[in-house]
Amino acid sequence: MKLEKEISGGGRFERQPNRFTTRIEAGGEHPPEPGRYQIYASYACPWAHRSLIVRELLGLREVVGVTIVDPIRDEKGWRIPGGDPVTGVEYLSELYLATDPGYEGRYTVPCVWDVAARRLVTNDYPQITLTLETAFAPWHAEGAPDLYPEELREEIDALNEVIFQGLNNGVYRAGFARSQEAYDEAVTEVFATLDLLEERLSTRRHLHGDALTESDVRLYPTLARFDAVYNSHFKCAVRRLTDYPALWAYARRLYAVPAFRDTTDFDQIKRHYFVTQTNVNPSGIVPRGPEIDWTAP
Template identity: 80%
Template sequence: MKLGNEIAGDGRFVRQPNRFTARIEDGGEHPPEPGRYQIYASYACPWAQRSLIVRELLGLQEVIGVTVVDPIRDERGWRMPGGDPVTGAEYLSELYLTSDPDYQGRYTVPAVWDRTAGRLATNDYPQITLTLETAFRPWHAEGAPDLYPAGLRREIDELNDTIFHGLNNGVYKAGFATSQEAYDEAVTRVFATLDMLEERLAGRAFLHGEALTESDVRLYTTLARFDSVYYSHFKCSIRRLVDHPALWAYARRLYAIPGFRDTTDFDQIKRHYFITQTNINPTGIVPKGPELDWTAP
């Protein structure tokens, strides 16, 4: 994995900005239409899994297509086994360079291709799930959950921001830190955030009460990787997820929902991180375990 300019002089990891940030919205350059868009995603990537979860929860499988990339990357980026059925491309990088020939950053998932425009519309992962929840509302399946209810949006946005900085991106700041100070700062914040969430989830089913929301999707993808990857690989080893009773019960509660369980592939997750990120695991050895029962009541 090439981090390029994402490591600051003081050893802190600074995530690259998203290159394609157009909105899929009525009246815009990329209007919401069934069959027009293809999501490029990886079961290994937490940012991409969010899109897969929401697409399934909302019943959008026949409305928006998905191409799943191979979990192992090389210098050419994410590979599409057998070639992409939509564009014929073998690597996601081809779609990035078709959309912007001067692009020099990492080729990230998720990314959304506009078949009509013949280019990427967005790789803005925080916005992609919100777009599925709002712009594609006319095509939601009957009985689909309202993951971004109007009356809760401010609270959801605020908690999402806390979870992103403290945990979703916080584990990467710990794992990719190249100075002790940067690591100490990041890992302390990770566990302060986990402690806050442990307290919040005591006595409630989901982060905002009894209904599933966008915040739960965003938290889950980090929790699903915590003990298998972040605890050891990213040195987030103060405590495990299973050492947090409320969080561990909550994570299993979400895993029991098909949209979460069906998009969680622990084998691909482990192989991606331990084989691809040779900057912190140069041998590429994938560890055995941990043995976790995600189906336990």
Template identity: 85%
Template sequence: MDLARETSDTGRFVRQPNWFTTRIEEGGEHPPEPGRYRIYASYACPWAHRSLIVRELLGLQDVVGVTIVDPIRDERGWRIPGGDPVTGAEFLSELYLATDPGFEGRYTVPCVWDAKAGVLVTNDYPQITLTLETAFAPWHAEGAPDLYPVALRAEIDELNDRIFHGLNNGVYRAGFATSQEAYEEAVTDVFDTLGALERRLADRPYLHGDALTESDVRLYPTLARFDAVYHSHFKCSVRRLTDHPALWAYARRLYAIPAFRDTTDFDHIKRHYFVTQRNINPTGIVPRGPEIDWTAP
């Protein structure tokens, strides 16, 4: 995993921008339609995990297709086991280059393919879940949660921004830092953010009160990977998730919901990080443990 393009002169990890950012929206070039779009995702990737959770929570399984890539990525990018049933591609990179032959960045998941237009529409992961929650609202299952209620959107957006910078991306800034200063800065942000979330969840079941929202979807994938990967692999070892009583109870509360539990694959998660990221783990050895009971009350 060559991160030279995403490492600053001071050793800080600077994530590449999303390359394809066209919106799926009514009246646009790519309007929402059942059966037209397919998400390419990995159970290992936290950004893709969000899309899988939302798709199931909203009952969009028969509206928006999914292709799951192999958790082990090499220089050719994400492999599609058995070939993609829609495009025939063997690697996700083929879809990137078919859409933009000049693309030179990392081939990332999640991304969305428009089968009618024959192009990748977006790999803008923050927007993909919002699109499922808004543009695809006419196809939501009866009784599906409103994850992005209009009255809370400003509050949700503000908290999402803090969660992203301090925690979702903060663990990567710590893990991929190449200087002590950059690491210290990032790991401090990680545990300051965890502390703030611990206090927030002390008196409420979810981040914005009694109902699930987009903020919970964005936080959960990082929590699910924290003790299994980030604590050791990314050197976020000040405390574990299980050392935060409110956050640990909250994480198990989410895991008990089928859309969260059924899209959480700890085998894919551990094999991806420890085998793929040889810049951090040169031997590629996947550690045993930790032994954590996510089904505990």
């Protein structure tokens, strides 16, 4: 992993900015059209997991394509097993360099390829799910949930920022910290955020009430990886997800929904983190456990 450029002088992990941020929007250079776009994703990556969940929830399987990369990265980055049937490339890096030959950052998923323009449009993971929820609304399946209702957008955006800073990215700030001070700062924020969410979910079914929203989609991938990976691998060991009654029940309710369950691959998740991130786990040994029943009522 090319992490050195993302470590500050104080040993703090500072995530690289997204390189491609063009919007897919009606009237723009890249308009929403069925069959025009391909998402490159990994079952292991929490940022990509969001896109896979939303694509399933909204019934966009026949509208927006998906290519799944191998969970184990090597020095060339994400590999596409058997080659990509859409572009013919073997590594995701080839699409990054075809779009920007001077690109030197990490090759990240999710990202979206415009088949017609033959270029990457975006690797802006927060925007990708919002684009599926808004720009592709004309192709949503009948009865699909409104994950980003206009009347709740301000509240959703505000909570999403809290979840990102304290938890989604917070676990990485703890895991990749290069100083005790940076680790202590990050891990304290992780569990303060979990405590806040536990209190919030003790009185409601989802983060914004009874209905599923974008905020739930953003929280779930981190919860799904918490006890399996972040608790040990990223040293977020103060408490486990299963120690939070409301959060643990909430996570299992989401897992019971096919769009969440069918895109959650614990084997790929564990192999990716423990084998690929040798800066954290030099041995590459994948631990057994924990034994958790995600199907429990």
